[in-house]
Every structure is written in structure tokens, then in C-alpha cells.
Amino acid sequence: xxxxxxxxxxxxxxxxxxxxxxxxxxxxxxxxxxxxxxxxxxxxxxxxxxxxxxxxxxxxxxxxxxxxxxxxxxxxxxxxxxxxxxxxxxxxxxxxxxx
Amino acid sequence: xxxxxxxxxxxxxxxxxxxxxxxxxxxxxxxxxxxxxxxxxxxxxxxxxxxxxxxxxxxxxxxxxxxxxxxxxxxxxxxxxxxxxxxxxxxxxxxxxxxxxxxxxxxxxxxxxxxxxxxxxxxxxxxxxxxxxxxxxxxxxxxxxxxxxxxxxxxxxxxxxxxxxxxxxxxxxxxxxxxxxxxxxxxxxxxxxxxxxxxxxxxxxxx
Numbered sequence: 594x595x596x597x598x599x600x601x602x603x604x605x606x607x608x609x610x611x612x613x614x615x616x617x618x619x620x621x622x623x624x625x626x627x628x629x630x631x632x633x634x635x636x637x638x639x640x641x642x643x644x645x646x647x648x649x650x651x652x653x654x655x656x657x658x659x660x661x662x663x664x665x666x667x668x669x670x671x672x673x674x675x676x677x678x679x680x681x682x683x684x685x686x687x688x689x690x691x692x
Numbered sequence: 693x694x695x696x697x698x699x700x701x702x703x704x705x706x707x708x709x710x711x712x713x714x715x716x717x718x719x720x721x722x723x724x725x726x727x728x729x730x731x732x733x734x735x736x737x738x739x740x741x742x743x744x745x746x747x748x749x750x751x752x753x754x755x756x757x758x759x760x761x762x763x764x765x766x767x768x769x770x771x772x773x774x775x776x777x778x779x780x781x782x783x784x785x786x787x788x789x790x791x792x793x794x795x796x797x798x799x800x801x802x803x804x805x806x807x808x809x810x811x812x813x814x815x816x817x818x819x820x821x822x823x824x825x826x827x828x829x830x831x832x833x834x835x836x837x838x839x840x841x842x843x844x845x846x847x848x849x850x851x852x853x854x855x856x857x858x859x860x861x862x863x864x865x866x867x868x869x870x871x872x873x874x875x876x877x878x879x880x881x882x883x884x885x886x887x888x889x890x891x892x893x894x895x896x897x898x899x
Contacts, residue, residue, distance in 0.1 A: 623868070624864070624868060627864070627867065627868055627871070628864070631842060631849070631867070632848075633848065633849050654813075657813035658811060658812070658813045658816065658875070659871065660813065661813040661814075661816035661817050662816055662871060662874060662875065662878070663843050664817075665816055665817075665819060665821075665824045666824065666828065666839060666843035666844055667843050667844065667846075669819075669820070669821035669824050669825075670821060670824055670825050670828060670844055671821050671822070671825060672722070672726050673725060673726050673729040673730075673735075673738070674722075675721055675722050675725045676725075676735070676739060679721065679725065679739060679742060679743070680718060680721055682743065683718075683721075683742075683743055683746045683747070684714075684718075686743070686747060687710075687713065687746075687747070687750050690747075690750070690751075
């Protein structure tokens with residue numbers, strides 16, 4: 594006995610779950626989705642979004658896109674290496690400050 | 693300077709000052725330089741901005757409570773230095789029509805036009821780091837800043853509110869708008885580069 598979720602099952606029952614094409618509340622949904630992806634949502638909000646994603650196509654697409662953009666910023670924006678002498682330069686200025 | 697990041701809460705000895713500076717502040721130099729570079733978009737300016745920030749931090753080190761969030765404190769000083777000293781003379785193109793942008797996106801939100809996904813997650817996943825960085829750099833500074841703080845540097849909304857001196861609600865809505873703007877930039881970019889930005893099924897067949 595496996596619990597049925599919209600994503601999981603191959604049973605005919607589960608395949609009948611059709612996601613809705615229109616979201617009447619999309620702007621609000623996207624705000625919640627943002628908080629979930631940013632790790633700022635409470636457990637109730639996370640659960641709400643999770644359930645909604647199983648049912649709503651625009652929200653699913655919005656979630657996937659938002660997640661892809663966030664990950665692109667997290668992992669693919671180049672970190673500029675610190676110039677080698679910057680730390681030394683700062684330290685020597687500090688040392689000379691009050692002398 | 694009356695902002696609370698400069699109000700003394702401690703009276704450290706000289707030795708303590710140097711210990712805190714080396715032990716708690718200097719380890720953030722990589723993030724600081726990166727933030728400075730993303731703000732100024734210029735290596736020399738970033739260099740100067742980081743130096744100025746660290747000198748200020750040392751001068752006002754008595755206002756830093758040892759063991760608290762040094763990175764957020766430093767970022768706040770850096771961001772204020774940038775606004776006060778660099779923004780005016782920086783190469784930032786024109787005065788940002790921030791108000792206009794906010795208004796535009798407010799109406800955009802009302803109309804709910806973001807309903808149809810016109811950019812695919814898969815397309816974003818294919819973009820190179822440089823392409824994402826360029827899109828980020830093309831955003832007005834206030835929007836760029838929240839994305840850097842949140843996604844690149846991983847600050848919480850609460851930390852961002854402190855760094856930027858704005859309420860958490862504003863952090864949230866500015867992030868939301870920043871992401872919509874970035875999405876537009878990425879979409880324009882992706883279609884100009886010939887990435888498939890449409891999700892019509894007929895396009896899938898033609899590939």
C-alpha cells in the first residue's frame with residue numbers, strides 16, 4: 594500500500610489528476626513560492642505550496658522557473674577573486690592609523 | 693554619522709580590536725569584494741570601496757558586538773559607503789528611474805500578466821554564468837542589490853532588512869520585482885541568442 598500522490602503513481606486513478614491551466618490567484622501564489630524557495634516560509638506555507646503544485650500548471654511552471662533562476666544566481670554567477678594585496682593593504686593601513 | 697551601526701556598544705582594548713578585526717571581520721573579505729564589485733562594476737572602485745569599508749569598520753569597531761553577525765554589519769557599512777561616496781561618481785548609467793520601474797511592475801502585478809510562463813526553466817538552466825551575470829548587471833542597482841544579497845550571498849530577509857534599512861515587507865516585494873525584471877532580461881537575452889523561449893508544443897515538434 595503506497596500512498597497516492599499526483600506525481601508518484603502509475604495507477605489509472607492518479608493519471609486522472611489534471612492540473613488546472615489557469616491560476617486565479619497567481620500573483621499571490623508566486624509570492625508564497627518565492628518565500629518557500631528563499632527558505633523564509635513556515636511549515637504551513639510550505640505544505641500549502643506543495644499541495645498547490647500538484648494541482649496547478651502555472652504555479653508549477655512558475656516554481657520551476659523561479660527555482661532555476663535562483664540556482665543560476667547561487668551557483669553560476671562568478672565570484673570575483675580578491676586582489677592579492679588587498680588584505681595586506683588594509684592591514685597595513687590599520688596598523689598605521691593611530692601612530 | 694548617526695546610524696546605529698556606528699554607535700559604540702563596547703570599549704575594546706587595542707589588542708581586542710585587532711583580534712576582532714583579524715578574527716571576525718577580515719575573513720569576510722572575499723564576499724565583501726564580490727559585493728563591492730557587483731555594486732560598482734569596476735575593479736578599482738571595488739578595491740577602494742572595500743578598503744574604505746574596512747577602515748570605517750575598524751574606526752567604529754566599538755559599535756560591533758563581538759560574536760554577532762559580522763558579515764551583515766560589514767555589508768551594511770559597505771552599502772552605505774557605496775551610496776554616500778560612490779554612487780554619485782560611479783559609472784552607473786543615468787539616474788535610475790526607480791519609481792518608474794516600481795510603478796510599471798505594480799501594474800504588471802495587478803494585471804497578473806506573469807501567469808503564462810514565457811521563459812522555460814530548462815532555458816535558464818542552459819544559460820552560462822556570464823549570461824546570467826550580464827542580466828543581473830543590467831538591473832537597476834536596488835534590484836540588483838537584493839538579488840546579490842539573497843541569492844549570491846545567502847542572507848535572510850531579516851539580515852537584508854538590516855543591511856538595507858528597509859522593512860522586511862519591502863525586502864520581499866523588492867525581491868519579487870527584481871526577479872520579474874531579471875526574468876524579462878533573461879527572456880530577451882535567451883531569445884536573442886536563439887534559445888527556445890516558447891512553450892508552445894508546436895515548437896517542441898519542430899526541434
